[in-house]
Amino acid sequence: MAAPDEGIGHEELALAARNHGIPLEALRHDVTPPGLHYILLHYDIPTVDADAAAAWTLPVHGRVRTPLTLDLAALRALPSVTHRVTMECAGNGRARLSPRPVSQPWLTEAVGTADWTGVPLRTLLAEAGVEPDAVEVVFTGADHGVERGVEQDYARSLTVADATAADPEVLVAYEMNGAPLPPQHGYPVRLVVPGWYGMASVKWLADITVTDTPFTGFQQAVAYRYRQTPDEPGEPITRIAPRALMAPPGFPDFMSRTRVVRPGPVELEGRAWSGRAPVVRVEVSTDDGATWRDAELGPAPADGDAWSWRRWRTSWDAVPGRHVLTVRATDAEGTTQPLTQPWNRGGFANNEVQRITVACA
Numbered sequence: 039m040a041a042p043d044e045g046i047g048h049e050e051l052a053l054a055a056r057n058h059g060i061p062l063e064a065l066r067h068d069v070t071p072p073g074l075h076y077i078l079l080h081y082d083i084p085t086v087d088a089d090a091a092a093a094w095t096l097p098v099h100g101r102v103r104t105p106l107t108l109d110l111a112a113l114r115a116l117p118s119v120t121h122r123v124t125m126e127c128a129g130n131g132r133a134r135l136s137p138r139p140v141s142q143p144w145l146t147e148a149v150g151t152a153d154w155t156g157v158p159l160r161t162l163l164a165e166a167g168v169e170p171d172a173v174e175v176v177f178t179g180a181d182h183g184v185e186r187g188v189e190q191d192y193a194r195s196l197t198v199a200d201a202t203a204a205d206p207e208v209l210v211a212y213e214m215n216g217a218p219l220p221p222q223h224g225y226p227v228r229l230v231v232p233g234w235y236g237m238a239s240v241k242w243l244a245d246i247t248v249t250d251t252p253f254t255g256f257q258q259a260v261a262y263r264y265r266q267t268p269d270e271p272g273e274p275i276t277r278i279a280p281r282a283l284m285a286p287p288g289f290p291d292f293m294s295r296t297r298v299v300r301p302g303p304v305e306l307e308g309r310a311w312s313g314r315a316p317v318v319r320v321e322v323s324t325d326d327g328a329t330w331r332d333a334e335l336g337p338a339p340a341d342g343d344a345w346s347w348r349r350w351r352t353s354w355d356a357v358p359g360r361h362v363l364t365v366r367a368t369d370a371e372g373t374t375q376p377l378t379q380p381w382n383r384g385g386f387a388n389n390e391v392q393r394i395t396v397a398c399a
């Protein structure tokens with residue numbers, strides 16, 4: 039934990055330079071253009087050459103009747119689906135917390151939306167035949183590192199029920215936006231778990247093992263849990279809490295990023311999402327949350343793309359002075375974004391509203 043008033047350290051800066059967020063102006067695109075989707079890498083990007091014959095195979099084994107070994111050609115030969123999915127890092131908002139958990143220091147920008155193409159995980163598991171005593175499916179990436187003293191391959195699990203659900207449908211994806219996965223997004227193959235925070239979507243998939251015991255790996259049992267104190271087991275982090283973001287209007291001041299707008303009508307627009315239930319309402323405030331008005335919602339996501347963000351817009355009649363713009367989303371479960379931070383030790387799921395300072399002159 040950083041001491042109160044302690045600035046961002048070199049280690050946090052080094053992580054921030056590797057793991058970039060979406061430039062907020064790119065919220066204007068339905069699908070995040072290549073290279074602008076956020077990135078989160080715990081360790082190094084592994085070098086995988088899956089096109090060389092037999093250079094890469096994916097075993098699906100453990101508590102199954104028929105273990106499978108798939109290469110990229112075998113995976114591509116199976117019936118594929120494409121889902122438009124908004125992915126967000128569970129640590130988004132962490133750097134705005136006080137006290138600040140020391141880790142990747144996201145402000146609000148750890149999000150992106152892509153069209154992911156691949157084979158439904160449930161197809162592979164049906165082909166392999168999950169044994170009746172199976173409880174979880176463990177996904178291991180090809181990346182390796184050490185975290186808080188624990189050397190590990192990045193690995194996460196899902197329950198058999200979550201792994202085989204029809205909605206959200208988990209994908210073993212080999213394309214992003216119609217092209218092979220870029221190295222930083224998991225080439226050659228990654229998991230995509232729609233509606234869940236990004237940690238569940240294991241990149242550089244190297245192994246799928248069905249188990250008859252719950253997985254206790256570091257990224258499941260130690261990291262990615264809501265905790266107030268270091269010793270409690272904590273609750274696991276799963277689906278994405280509602281959030282709306284605004285594409286900052288006008289133009290920026292280089293250092294402070296304060297926005298400059300001219301007096302008169304200003305178009306305000308952005309995106310809103312939740313991994314728990316559809317977004318049903320977006321409200322905008324131009325006086326730092328004192329008063330709110332409803333934004334106009336764009337079309338609801340198409341079938342199969344339910345876990346993708348939704349566009350919103352409104353017009354603001356800007357008057358000279360300084361203003362703080364903010365926006366909040368509400369989903370169909372009735373959850374609204376808070377105006378203050380939900381603090382926990384890991385700095386997860388801080389969906390406190392975005393605030394944009396605007397100078398109108």
Ligand SMILES: Nc1nc2c(c(=O)[nH]1)N[C@H]1C(S)=C(S)[C@@H](COP(=O)(O)O)O[C@H]1N2
Nearest residue numbers: 076077078080127179192236237239240241
């Ligand atoms: N193998 C592996 N998978 C991983 C990670 C990782 O470090 N290694 N990071 C996870 C986290 S924390 C997030 S938020 C998402 C980020 O996916 P992206 O970089 O494609 O946006 O990948 C997840 N999958």
Ligand SMILES: [Mo]
Nearest residue numbers: 078127128236
């Ligand atoms: Mo993440």
